[in-house]
Amino acid sequence: MTDTLQAGGVRREDRIKVWDPAVRVFHWSLVTAFAVAYFTGDEAETVHHWAGYIALALIGLRLVWGVIGTRHARFTDFVPRPAQLQAYMRQMLRGREPRYLGHNPAAAMMILFLLLATTVIGVSGWLLTTDWGWGSELLEELHEGTVNITVVAIVLHVGAAIYESIHHRENLIRSMFTGYKRAGK
Template sequence: MTDTLEATNATRNDRVKVWDPAVRVFHWSLMTAFAVAYFTADDAGVVHQWSGYAALALVAFRLLWGVIGTRHARFSDFVPRPAKLADYVRRMIRGLEPRYLGHNPAAAIMILFLSLATAVIGVSGWLLTTDWGWGSEVLEEVHETTVNIILVAIALHVGAAIYESFRHRENLIRSMFTGYKRR
């Protein structure tokens, strides 16, 4: 019994809380809102629209949380300067990139890109429902093209999370559920 308790304490001491509940709920909620909007695009107009509005609200929340949130949620903690990003990419190409407790510089850029692309999709979709944008082929093209671009970015994001998980021997997908990473 004592051995089990010591092993449990050692495991707990080896982990650190990185992702707060707001970041984790945002992440999985945005994924869900996007998936619902994507798969209901042609069949369920109201569901499609409201899942798009939910995605926009989530991005707005994340922008706010990126300023006032917990340490690793704040943009000041993870958005890199160009030189830091370039150095990280050079190291990554050589297989020498350092492990980050929070987001690495490349992941930070992906987060910013996904947020911006989601906003473009949401705003263009909303504009398509207004008198001003109704029937606009340009807006429809922006909306659909950005969806296709974000699908590629999502694939890269998931692939990078899997790569990083193997590379640094840490299950990043699990950490986005539990909030904990290796110390």
């Protein structure tokens, strides 16, 4: 086999490794932890709690990896300045947004939002198990309200990944499994 053989419709020389294993394992593990927590709720309280604790631990690890990790994992690589985000959004509204090898500015903001929202969910959920937070209606509303907002954000995130995959002719969901994206524009 040579590097010119096709793998999944793309020649190996035309692919570039973008997402390292830590990013991919984090992503799919957080998806799993969130889904388990969401679908267990009060019915399987212990499983629900542990899924939340795992989500918080994953976020902690991702924050560290966002500082010391590989190029496209680092926050400095993808968190945009306000002017960059604004310019990207203008281009996106016209259907002329550029392709990014890593996260585009809108995706970066979604990632930051999802990290923050999941942290709020996890911390508020944990506080509801403490003497201080037990029975707090405000904490319960914060926890459940943030979950509902996060579900909407996840739907937008998946929809945007599908849109970008079609628009830029690149399967972004597959790239979060394989780690590879198309090398060229």
